[in-house]
Amino acid sequence: MTKPVFRFAPSPNGELHLGHAYSALVNWRMAQETGGRFLLRIEDIDVTRCTPAFEDGIYRDLAWLGLEWEKPARRQSDHFDDYREALEQLIDAELVYPAFMTRGEVRTRIAHDEAEGRSWPRDPDGAPRYPGDDKHLSLAERRGRIAEGAPFAWRLDMRRAMAHAGVAPRWDETGQGPRGETGIVTASPQDWGDVVIARREIPASYHLSVTVDDALQGITHVVRGRDLFYATAIHRLLQELLGLPVPSYHHHDLIVDDDRRKLSKSRGDTSLAALRTTGATPADIARMVGLG
Incomplete structure (x- = not known):
């Protein structure tokens, strides 16, 4: 029987925040619960905004959270x-x-x-x-x-x-x-x-x-934020046009601020790196996103 394959796919155009931590942890836990594989993909097609420094920060943050992924991570720019x-x-x-x-x-x-x-x-x-x-x-x-x-x-x-x-x-x-x-x-x-x-x-x-x-990496379960739910229609159409396999989809809750807005790099919402410097632990992060 083929193992389920999950992926976390951040863009290195800023530091990871609590919303990213939630999605990464949900993917990681679902992979562990099903005996599946957990992959990391670096979505850096925007070569003008994505930087090696932010990419290195992704690796540090995920390792600090205690997550392990198959190496090497796929980098879209390659x-x-x-x-x-x-x-x-x-x-x-x-x-x-x-x-x-x-x-x-x-x-x-x-x-x-x-x-x-x-x-x-x-x-x-x-x-x-x-x-x-x-x-x-x-x-x-x-x-x-x-x-x-x-x-x-x-x-x-x-x-x-x-x-x-x-x-x-x-x-x-x-x-x-x-x-x-x-x-x-x-x-x-x-x-x-x-x-x-x-x-x-x-x-x-x-x-x-x-x-x-997703097709080339054999992703069987796409687990991501609810803000991408309607974009799935485009992805499903492209799969039909290109003859690609169809994974199952799981769109999860979003981590929001006090004004009910989705956390965003562009607004400078508190990063995992900043929380780490204040003494937060991986267990604290899990509790903060409701996964404690």
Whole structure:
């Protein structure tokens, strides 16, 4: 019987905080309880924000918590060829297109429609969906703009992708979504519109890289925060398009601050390293996140 495989996948663009500790401990404990494997993945495709110093801090924090993972950890920046191969499959199937609209052009387009009384659709995170005007460019126009050095991103043509998949993907949710979703969940990738799959300088976005990595690492159980519940729809669609295996998913509670906001690196929420310097112990951290 194949062992269950779990993973903790932080980005080294800041120090780990209590929310990360909770997710890492939940993954670790589930792996221990099922006799499974626990993997660490360093999600550093954003080479401008991710640093070796933060990566080293991840290793120190997890070791301090008493967690052990199979070595070496997978570093996404070492595997761009894997993502490029998946991207080429999507390009060959004509399921993605180069999107050239700048953020300013998108804002102008949306403002024009809203000024005329037309509401603009938004994705599950509340962001405006991409207009998709670029889909109407001819192949010659696309090639010409790329040859001229115009910046662009590869976006999933959601309508084509859904038609190619044939049916709405589903997944087995053993945790719970923001609205109490559990059990067999029917995905709604169309709610996201034409999401970014890769950029000109980086052959993957979060959606593509995490989907490819989970398949290549043989992940059987994706255990992560509830804030990523709806993004699972994109990952399930990509699995269908690329012929990848489907893990089960478990979305857990989020650790929030006194204002009920999710902890964030960008807001400078207290890091594990800072708590350690004040004398906190791994047992203290477990109690602080409700796992004591």
